[in-house]
Amino acid sequence: MKRFAIAADVIDTDALRAELQDGGNGGFCVFEGWVRNRNEGRAVDGLEYEAYAELAQSEGERILAEAGALHGVDDLCCVHRTGHLKVGELAVWIGAASAHRDEAFRACRYVIDALKHRLPVWKKEHYLEGDTAWVACHHAHGEHSRTFAPDYTRQTRLREVGTEGQARLAAARVLVLGAGGLGSPALTYLAGAGVGTLGIVDGDRLEASNLHRQTLYDARDVGLPKATLAARRLAALNPSVTLRTWTEPLHAGNAADVFADFDLVLECTDDMRNRYLSNDAAVVAGIPLILASVYQYEGQLQVVEAGGTPCLRCLWPREPAADAIGSCAANGVLGPTPGVLGAMQAMEALKILLDLPRPREPALLLVDLLQHDLRRLPIDPATGCAEHGGCAAVARKALAEAQRIGDVDRRFTRLDEAAAAGYRLVDVRDAEEIATHPADCATLHIPAAQIAERAAALGEDRCLLFCATGRRSRDAAERLRRQGRGETYSLLGGLAALDTERARTHS
Ligand SMILES: [Zn+2]
Incomplete structure (x- = not known):
């Protein structure tokens, strides 16, 4: 034994x-x-x-x-x-x-x-x-770190870097939101480069389906919190880096506090909500943000620099509805696609920190890995937020609205646990999904698209909305809160995050 x-x-x-x-x-x-x-x-x-x-x-x-x-x-x-x-x-x-x-x-x-x-x-x-x-x-700070001296000669040899650049990296504090497919290469390169302080925000636990693209982890780590796992791996990679972790996702209530201690942010969650929230928080805080996203074999990269370049809302003023966009889970992805985009995010971060040459014109970079197509889509700084009082004003308003609605996400490992805690369970998935994958708890069914019209059916109860991944239910819960319904929550990570679900899919 x-x-x-x-x-x-x-x-x-x-x-x-x-x-x-x-x-x-x-x-x-x-x-x-x-x-x-x-x-x-x-x-x-x-x-x-x-x-x-x-x-x-x-x-x-x-x-x-x-x-x-x-x-x-x-x-x-x-x-x-x-x-x-x-x-x-x-x-x-x-x-x-x-x-x-x-x-x-x-x-x-x-x-x-x-x-x-x-x-x-x-x-x-x-x-x-x-x-x-x-x-x-x-190991992270023990004997090993006392005896190990990082060797950055391969990068300090670059004329633009040198010892002065290396000192800048050592003094830099970079926050990475999401330690997944984009975050894995980004964090690895930033830690390797000797960025002095790295912050990691990730509310998820490692799943077996993450391993084909999330190179920070291995098969023995399934089920454990990714932020903590990533910190352990990075501490082993470069013991001289100071690591800070958040195992709760970013939300409007904590964004300002989390961002306050950093000079630069990489948005690596590929989650639409998180992208808009981090855009608003970075614009308000006045720190640069590097956004990337992936769709099947393509990716997008945008650098938002404080007070200069157009922001995410300049391009797309409003966040699209949760059911209008997919995810890696829904659309499928090959590991190298987020790998390439995450590495590009790290490169952009190093370029900003080291003040390396960069394109003057603000643009959205589109990468098509199948056709070897790399295109810069110019962004007109005179449109978008500029027509509504500028990025900062727009971001401040959006953040205030998000704070007013509040954080609707609630984490449970089982549905009956939520029911026992006094939540009325509301399944907001479509009828076909429910038929093929029924929830193991008695619930009310209202598809997300109909939630606003059928809100009366919820009565005065404290409700926990859930869907497959937690995106549609969060969207629906926020819609209800905007209508003035208070006690409305969403199951964080959806059914996929439940213990029973994990046991079923892993058996
Ligand atoms: Zn803007």
Whole structure:
């Protein structure tokens, strides 16, 4: 048996030892890590461990599986503490049992080292003098980062970059919205280039269907939050980069706060709502935004620079209805298509940060990967927002409206959980979709297109609207809120995000 656990309580070593006892095991090796009273010359009073629980759990299980496979050991247990610990208290317990002594020793040793470098656990030391300090103890900021010196010579050799350009990159703070098909290459190149601070916003968990285009992840990560996974991968790629993560999606209520700490934003969600919201927030904040989107074998790229170039609303003043546009899930896509566009976004970001030559005329870049067609569609700065008081005024108004409507998204892992929480469930999909894919909970059916006319059927209840992906239901919920209906919400990610759905499609 192999068991890994993160524990908030005192570790019961007798119970763990009993779990590993087996008539076939002649060797048993235990490692106990205790809280020490000194570290780097300072007297320590106690410790506080904080973990990315889910990620720590999966990484811990992975380490035990590797140790077992490498050293032919079947019986391994490991428990890592979290929370406050006093000096002398047990922080980590590793037990390995095997037929012969040597395997148990080696497996135990492997787990000790791997935990230290890979487990996403941070410790805060409390010193006798009364102060505290966070001491990261996993690979991102551990021993590795102290010994690893990034080598940027391949890019500093460029006359336009040089050491001065590199210093600019190190000082830059770039926010990437969406760590998916576009975000994977964008983040990889920005971290590799040595951009000092990278922010990652992604509310999704990794799905198996993401792996063909989202190169930051691997098959073992399915089901885990992408922002956290991406940060782990990028920290391993370049330990000198400071990473900040948001595992909630951007919404009108948090956009200004999230944008406040960054100099440049890449919109990589390929979600229409998010594109408009980030456009408005970037224009209001006065920071450049690099937008990209993908449709089958084609892509679009637009750079919106503060106070200069036309914005997204200059081209398309209003966000199209959710059912008018598709997604990678609905339309299909080959991995390299977002790969190319995401890499172009990273290139545009580096061009802005390094002040490299760029086209003077504002344009929408259209990329057709089948026909090798790359076209610049000029944008007339005199039309669009210019006719309505300018980009900033238009963006401010749109943001205020979005804030007034509020965030309608609610996250649930099961529909009955929402029902138990007092939400009336409303299926806004079409009749054909419902017939082929019925929801496993009693609901009211009102197609999204009819929601406004049939709002009376909802009564005064608190409602949770849902569809396949969460886009149409969000649109419908916002339409109802605009009509003045208050307690109206939308299931974030739709049926595809539910646990039951995941179990069904993955089985
Ligand atoms: Zn504009």
